[in-house]
Amino acid sequence: MHIVDGALSNPVVIAGTAMAIGGIAMGLKQLTLERIPATGILSASFFVAALIHVPIGPSSVHLVLNGLAGLILGWAAFPALFVGLLLQTVFFGFGGVTVIGVNLLNIAAPAVLAWLLFGRLVERGTPMSGAIWAGVGGAFSIAATTICVAFSLALTGDEFIPAAKLVLLAHIPVMVIEALLTGAAVYLVRQVRPDLFTAVKGVAP
């Protein structure tokens, strides 16, 4: 879902970059010395998890898991996902240089939003109810990311609207899979290490 260089108009790129920098600054505020190793290693695991291909019918999709990243990292999802995006762009050639801010915003803002909306519900209650809310958060963040991508394209010009609609439609199966996986992952974490949710970002809002 990365946008490439040259596709967006300058105002969209500038506004997106400014908001992404704001998000990174918010994330860095909570990153004390003690939390940097955990954030960095979790960021590396999200990078690896995004390489996993999950079968769906005759095809397969790769995971995004930005909802899970938001639920675990809170605002630190911005710097953590930025680092992943930077490595992906520079070493694998995914995305673009001038649009890295917009791409980060489209992935990290839904992650933080999922945490603000569902964080408390995921961390409290029984592991099962936490897992269900995590599934809702996982589907929500993919839907929101897709809408953000569509919105950045639509802001640039009406000619992208058919493409934006197609992107949204194509991601419905991804939403279902992300919901199931995020739910299962949170269920396991709630059973094994419930403190994972507070290791990087403290208690839920």
Add this chain to the structure above:
Amino acid sequence: MSDRLTNPEKTLRIGPMMTMGHIPDLDPRMRIVLAALFAVVVISLSDLIALCLAVLVAVTLLPLSGLPAKRTFKRMAAMDGFIIFTLILLPFSVAGTPMFTFLGFDASWEGLRQAVEIALTANAVILALMCLVGSMEPVTMGHALHALRMPEQLVQLLMFTTRYIETLREEYMRLRAAMKMRGFRPGTNWHTYRSFGYLVGMMLVRALERSERVLGAMKCRGFMGRFVLLEQFRMTDRDWLFAALMTAASVFLLVVQFRHAFA
């Protein structure tokens, strides 16, 4: 991207490089700045000749960068595969002189032109980025970004992430191997998705445990929140020459773009 998980090849290259290119010898800070400059120049181009020349500049950088040409082009093709659907739709959604009609939809020349512009821009910028910046070690990139005043916490985060991606990928492959040994075969069913979910959850739990051990080890060695960055960057005559050439190429692209305005 799945090939990167089954392939014995490492995800990110860490350690000394065995390359023959000239670009890896140049100042990393300058390479990052030049890649950003080139990107800004190229996205401001709309003239097709100027854009083709920009792609040519990027392709010229490839043999100098020492990157394996085949793999780099494969990665570019992967990016193109990503955007191809958006680009194919453009001729149909941009109004203008009709080119041909497909299933009742008119394709316009203006839309085709816009699609070609985006494709050329995206490829020129990403190829130049991979040649200039992707040809350095991730750790060097961290040091260079630090020298370019990126916030220190962000640099530390980058260092941790690059350091542990390979370790965690190996851990993932061990867990996958263990699943395979127990007869796990992925398919489109609840069992598969739950197992993958547990796999991700287990990776996160292990990541947290690993980070606790790492923090303990750092504390025991008296870590005070600052890494000593050993590399001292210096601009040599060769660096200045390369920077001048790249800047001249960028200015030339702008001249081609605005040649009608000057004439």
